[in-house]
Amino acid sequence: MQFLLNQTPITLTEFAPDMTLLEYLRTERVQTGTKEGCASGDCGACTVVIAEPLNGMLHYRSINACITYLGAVENCQVITVEGLSPNRSELHPVQQAMVEQHGSQCGFCTPGFVMSLFALMHQPKQHESTGASIAERINTALGGNLCRCTGYRPIIDAAQQILTHQTDDQFDLNASNTLKQLHAFISDLQPKVPALSDQKFFASPTSINLLLQLLAEHPDARLVAGATDLALETTQQLHFLPKLIYTGNVQELRQIEISEQQITLGAAVTYSEAEAVLIDHFPAINGLLHRLGSLQVRNQGTIGGNIANASPIGDMPPVLLALNATLTLRSVEGVRELPIDQFFVDYRQTALAPGECIESITLPKLSTDSFLRIYKLSKRLDDDISAVCFAIHLNVHNGLIQSARLGLGGMAATPARAHHAEKSLIGKPITPEGIYEAQQALALDFTPLSDVRASANYRLLSAKNLLMRAVLEYTQPRSLEVMHYAHFDG
Numbered sequence: 001m002q003f004l005l006n007q008t009p010i011t012l013t014e015f016a017p018d019m020t021l022l023e024y025l026r027t028e029r030v031q032t033g034t035k036e037g038c039a040s041g042d043c044g045a046c047t048v049v050i051a052e053p054l055n056g057m058l059h060y061r062s063i064n065a066c067i068t069y070l071g072a073v074e075n076c077q078v079i080t081v082e083g084l085s086p087n088r089s090e091l092h093p094v095q096q097a098m099v100e101q102h103g104s105q106c107g108f109c110t111p112g113f114v115m116s117l118f119a120l121m122h123q124p125k126q127h128e129s130t131g132a133s134i135a136e137r138i139n140t141a142l143g144g145n146l147c148r149c150t151g152y153r154p155i156i157d158a159a160q161q162i163l164t165h166q167t168d169d170q171f172d173l174n175a176s177n178t179l180k181q182l183h184a185f186i187s188d189l190q191p192k193v194p195a196l197s198d199q200k201f202f203a204s205p206t207s208i209n210l211l212l213q214l215l216a217e218h219p220d221a222r223l224v225a226g227a228t229d230l231a232l233e234t235t236q237q238l239h240f241l242p243k244l245i246y247t248g249n250v251q252e253l254r255q256i257e258i259s260e261q262q263i264t265l266g267a268a269v270t271y272s273e274a275e276a277v278l279i280d281h282f283p284a285i286n287g288l289l290h291r292l293g294s295l296q297v298r299n300q301g302t303i304g305g306n307i308a309n310a311s312p313i314g315d316m317p318p319v320l321l322a323l324n325a326t327l328t329l330r331s332v333e334g335v336r337e338l339p340i341d342q343f344f345v346d347y348r349q350t351a352l353a354p355g356e357c358i359e360s361i362t363l364p365k366l367s368t369d370s371f372l373r374i375y376k377l378s379k380r381l382d383d384d385i386s387a388v389c390f391a392i393h394l395n396v397h398n399g400l401i402q403s404a405r406l407g408l409g410g411m412a413a414t415p416a417r418a419h420h421a422e423k424s425l426i427g428k429p430i431t432p433e434g435i436y437e438a439q440q441a442l443a444l445d446f447t448p449l450s451d452v453r454a455s456a457n458y459r460l461l462s463a464k465n466l467l468m469r470a471v472l473e474y475t476q477p478r479s480l481e482v483m484h485y486a487h488f489d490g
């Protein structure tokens with residue numbers, strides 16, 4: 001595989017399939033500027049930036065090197081804190097701003113913050129189009145970086161300095177040369193099944209047929225997309241994963257298609273790539289997406305991985321259940337479509353057959369009488385796992401509920417619909433009184449567990465209250481808007 005490490009072209013003929021990028025940087029290259037804090041994607045100390053060609057330009061994204069497999073950076077430029085200084089005697093503008101604003105004390109978190117700020121500095125156009133304020137952009141960029149001693153204000157001041165006094169850096173000036181080098185790597189890639197050892201490999205197929213062929217030949221191989229779940233088996237459970245098949249270069253899995261009726265997302269599309277389309281068609285998803293992991297996690301993680309992982313507390317499954325999504329599953333045997341509510345079979349068990357992968361996820365568009373609300377309850381606003389995630393999709397006509405799909409996470413061994421509550425809602429007025437029976441019916445649908453995140457009682461009571469909240473948001477949208485802002489301002 002080939003990639004650029006800062007400005008240095010690297011060619012590797014052999015590497016351990018489950019070696020992480022962080023391990024490679026620190027142990028093989030002895031570039032220890034990139035730190036290891038948690039090794040689980042939570043602290044951001046290991047943040048590096050990946051640059052890739054997109055529409056003739058370089059696209060920069062921050063990722064956590066600790067949960068990225070080395071093989072996934074093929075044909076990319078990996079930018080680390082060691083590569084920022086334009087020469088040995090000068091700091092990069094981002095580093096200079098951190099110094100000037102006193103953004104560092106012990107310094108352990110600093111390289112990670114600097115890299116997140118570097119990615120922020122290189123993303124103005126993308127974010128301008130979302131209408132996000134400077135403060136929102138900074139919060140989003142830094143939501144995945146923890147600092148235990150400086151306090152965030154000086155770091156935010158450094159971010160503001162960078163965004164307000166933005167100039168081209170040496171990466172901008174060298175962009176056309178970098179693009180040329182990366183394109184040369186890509187054109188070396190041949191669409192063939194790579195010659196793989198039978199015992200261990202990191203395979204990076206470029207088409208779905210190659211991927212399926214590999215899966216059929218190696219039924220014991222693991223698929224890997226963003227690795228934000230899978231890499232924890234390497235770094236936390238210390239499992240050796242000898243055969244990995246990476247989906248990130250499979251063109252068919254990277255597509256987003258929008259037709260009159262529906263939206264189809266390839267299984268290897270990341271949250272960040274899907275964000276604009278999802279928010280455009282399902283505005284209620286906005287609040288959830290910005291609270292799903294951190295920017296680094298959303299830049300890597302995929303919706304396909306979230307579904308296949310089948311965690312009972314995954315955030316997208318409740319939404320996809322409420323939206324009546326369909327999965328396209330493919331193997332060398334052929335293709336089949338499966339409604340998502342038939343996919344989760346038992347605790348972390350799915351309907352995927354051996355040799356089968358998720359190819360895409362299809363979401364029907366909302367109709368004019370659709371009302372969608374999505375709530376995530378977690379202990380912390382940013383970068384936290386849900387205690388309860390509740391997606392409520394109602395069709396309302398003349399004040400009466402015509403149809404209801406309720407998707408919940410954190411309430412059972414799998415993400416699940418609330419069939420009893422859905423039934424009780426049909427034909428009822430969308431009022432607090434009208435949904436009373438449905439609230440009670442949630443207790444027939446779920447017997448949640450108590451764990452570190454929440455007690456069983458809390459989960460059930462919150463689910464009932466969230467249903468009420470949705471109804472109040474429908475009937476009194478203005479008053480709740482005021483409450484919402486009052487809460488955050490307070």
Ligand SMILES: Cc1cc2nc3c(=O)[nH]c(=O)nc-3n(C[C@H](O)[C@H](O)[C@H](O)COP(=O)(O)OP(=O)(O)OC[C@H]3O[C@@H](n4cnc5c(N)ncnc54)[C@H](O)[C@@H]3O)c2cc1C
Nearest residue numbers: 041225226227228229230293301302305306308314315358
């Ligand atoms: C710090 C941190 C915060 C997180 N926060 C959240 C959160 O707030 N909400 C949330 O829901 N999740 C969260 N996660 C979990 C994770 O980010 C998501 O589940 C993510 O969507 C997984 O996608 P991935 O591409 O990284 O999957 P991977 O880790 O690559 O794969 C996950 C599983 O899916 C399988 N798989 C991947 N692609 C396919 C495919 N096409 N077909 C079949 N199987 C496939 C893999 O074999 C593996 O078993 C967090 C993770 C971290 C590290």
Ligand code: FES
Nearest residue numbers: 037038039044066
């Ligand atoms: S070391 Fe903490 S996110 Fe990577």
Ligand code: FES
Nearest residue numbers: 105106107147148
């Ligand atoms: S400066 Fe010490 S952890 Fe941030």
